[in-house]
C-alpha cells in the first residue's frame with residue numbers, strides 16, 4: 001500500500017494556497033504517494049475532516065483566492081489531548097507524512113506534533129505577512145501587494161481631488177514588509193513600520209516644507225498595522241500639519257483575490273520541492289526561496305530566527321520615515 005501524505009492549509013489564508021494544494025496532490029500521486037486533503041486546517045485534523053484526494057477535488061481551484069481546504073486558528077491544537085486525536089485520525093488511514101501550507105505559527109504547530117508523535121512534515125511558506133525567517137518569499141505576498149496597490153491608487157484619486165491626506169493601514173502583523181513595498185510602489189510620502197525608526201517631527205517639517213514651497217496638496221501615508229499608529233498619525237496630520245486627514249484600514253481586502261501569475265508559479269515550485277523533500281526522507285524541512293533559488297531549511301532555523309528585511313528595501317524606505 002502506498003504511503004499516505006496529508007495536505008493541510010493553516011493560519012491566515014493566502015492566495016497561492018489553492019494552486020499549491022493542486023500541484024502537491026497531483027505530484028505526490030504521480031510519485032507513488034497517496035494524497036489526502038485535510039479540510040478546516042488544524043481543527044479539521046482534530047475533527048477528522050480528512051478526505052482522499054481525487055482529480056475532481058483539486059480541479060478548477062488554482063485561480064481561486066483563499067483556500068478551498070479552508071483554514072483555522074485552532075485553540076485546541078495547543079492541547080496534547082486534541083493533538084493525540086489528530087494523530088489517531090491520520091494513523092488509522094495510513095498517513096505517515098504531512099505537508100503544511102501556512103505561516104510560522106502553522107510550522108510551530110507541526111513541529112510540536114512531530115515532537116509528540118514523530119510525524120514528519122514539510123512546510124510551504126504561505127502568508128501575506130512575508131515574516132518567515134530564511135525565505136525571501138511566501139505565497140500570497142505578490143497577490144496581496146497588488147490588491148493593496150490597487151486600493152492605494154484608488155484612494156489617491158480622492159486624496160488629489162480633495163487636497164486631503166490619507167493614512168492607509170496595511171496588514172503584516174509585526175512585519176513591515178507589505179507596508180514598505182506598497183509605500184514604494186504607490187509613491188507614498190510617509191511610511192511607518194516596526195523595523196525603521198521614524199521621526200514625526202522631521203516628517204512634519206518635510207511635509208510642511210513641501211506644502212509651503214512645492215505646492216504639495218495631498219499626502220499618502222502608509223502605516224504598518226504592527227506600529228499601531230494609524231489613528232494617532234491621522235490626528236497628528238490634521239492637527240500638526242494642518243491638512244484634513246482620513247484613515248483607511250484596508251483589512252482583509254488585502255488577503256483575498258485570485259492568485260497572481262507569480263503566486264501560481266511559485267506555488268507549483270514550492271509544492272514540487274516540498275513533496276520531493278518528503279519522498280527523499282527529509283523530516284521537518286521548510287521550503288525557502290532565497291536569492292532566486294529554492295532550497296529548504298530545518299524547522300529550528302526557521303522558527304528560532306527572525307525574518308530579516310531586504311536591506312535594499314529598507315534603504316529605499318528610510319527617507320519616508322524621516
Ligand SMILES: Nc1ncnc2c1ncn2[C@@H]1O[C@H](COP(=O)(O)OP(=O)(O)OP(=O)(O)O)[C@@H](O)[C@H]1O
Nearest residue numbers: 011012073074077078102103104105106108109127
Ligand atoms: N506552539 C504551538 N503549538 C501548537 N499549535 C500551535 C502552536 N503555534 C501555533 N499553533 C497553531 O497554528 C495555528 C496557525 O498559526 P498562526 O495563527 O500563527 O498563523 P500562521 O500559520 O503564522 O499564518 P498567518 O500568520 O499568515 O496567519 C494557530 O492558530 C494554532 O492553532
Ligand SMILES: O=P(O)(O)OC[C@H]1O[C@](O)(CO)[C@@H](O)[C@@H]1O
Nearest residue numbers: 012073127128129171172173255
Ligand atoms: O484574520 P485574523 O485572524 O483576524 O488575523 C489577522 C492577521 O492575519 C494576517 O492577515 C495574516 O497573518 C495578519 O496580517 C493579520 O494581522
Ligand SMILES: [Mg+2]
Nearest residue numbers: 103104105127
Ligand atoms: Mg504568522
